[in-house]
Amino acid sequence: MKIFNDFSTYKSNKKTFVTLGTFDGVHVGHQKVIKNLVESAKLNNATSVLLTFFPHPKMVLQNNTTIKLINTIDERTKLLEKIGLENLVIQQFTEEFSNKTALDFVKTVLINKLNILTLIIGYDHHFGKNRKGNFKQLETYGSELNFSVQEISQQDIDNSAVSSTKIRKAIESGEIEKANTYLGYSYMLTGNVVKGRNLGEKIGFPTANLHIKETYKLLPKTGAYVVSSEIENTTVFGMMNIGFRPTVSGKHQTIEIHFFNFNKNLYNKTIQINVLSFLREEQKFNSVEKLKKQLHKDKENSLNIINGMLFDL
Secondary structure, X not given: OEXXXXXXXXXXXXXXXXXXXXXXXXXXXXXXXXXXXXXXXXHOOOEEEEEEEEOOHXXXXXXXXOOXXXXXXXXXXXXXXXXXXXXXXEEEOOHHHHOOOXXXXXXXXXXXXXXXXXXXXXXXXXXXXXXXXXXXXXXXXXXXXXXXXXXXXXXXXXXXXXXXHHHHHHHHOOOHHHHHHHHOOOEEEEEEEEOOOOHHHHOXXXXXXXXXXXXXXXXXXXXXXXXEEEEOOEEEXXXXXXXXXXXXXXXXXXXXXXXXXXXXXXXXXXXXXXXXXXXXXXXOOOOHHHHHHHHHHXXXXXXXXXXXXHHHO
């Protein structure tokens, strides 16, 4: 997959099939649209292009710094590549860009830069200044400027019963299995391993402390989770705690992962954590010894869940 960080840098002699949007989550509904895009482009000797925007338009237009996204832009890129998309254009979303009229967007971006043959969009898609551009308007522009427009019907979208909003709510409430079903993959957290206070190591449960630099990344609710990670081409399982460590008077939220049967140094390495299942709420214990006993129970429960997952495979 070729990646372009601005539509102005895109170059191709081939005609294109294009879809556009934020595609946060790249969930099963999104995947259906993108696979259709890729297959349609190949059948017409064209190339597939997805135009996405970053930061999220709401972050810019509403100055909404509280919005949380399912994927970081790097995670979204990796997911799109797995589906088989040929070209990804990540357009920086600015107030100036938002002021493009629908016709200006069609001419300067879709026609002049992306060399469009067909645009595939959802039935309710709006774009351009004040979101005035819609499907009917695009059809008119298409007939005038020699490109076609395909609409993803309301039935196709509604039948998928999936939306980024539903997935965010599931993640926030700890319903990880439901979120993973909607996503079509395990929800992921990607970050750097940083030094902690080594409290886990002192009680026999050393942890990798994960720092996620993207503040807009959505985190599951506080609690303990079953997780996995691919480390040095090997799948490693473990359990993760997201929370404030009340038993040891923690003051800041942390993400700590204890891997099973693994003791290599991960400091300063970037790892991806796949969140598989919710274990329990975060608790405050009366002593570190009681916390240690609970961690042994958590490990046992985690291994049972993991064995069940592997057996299902």
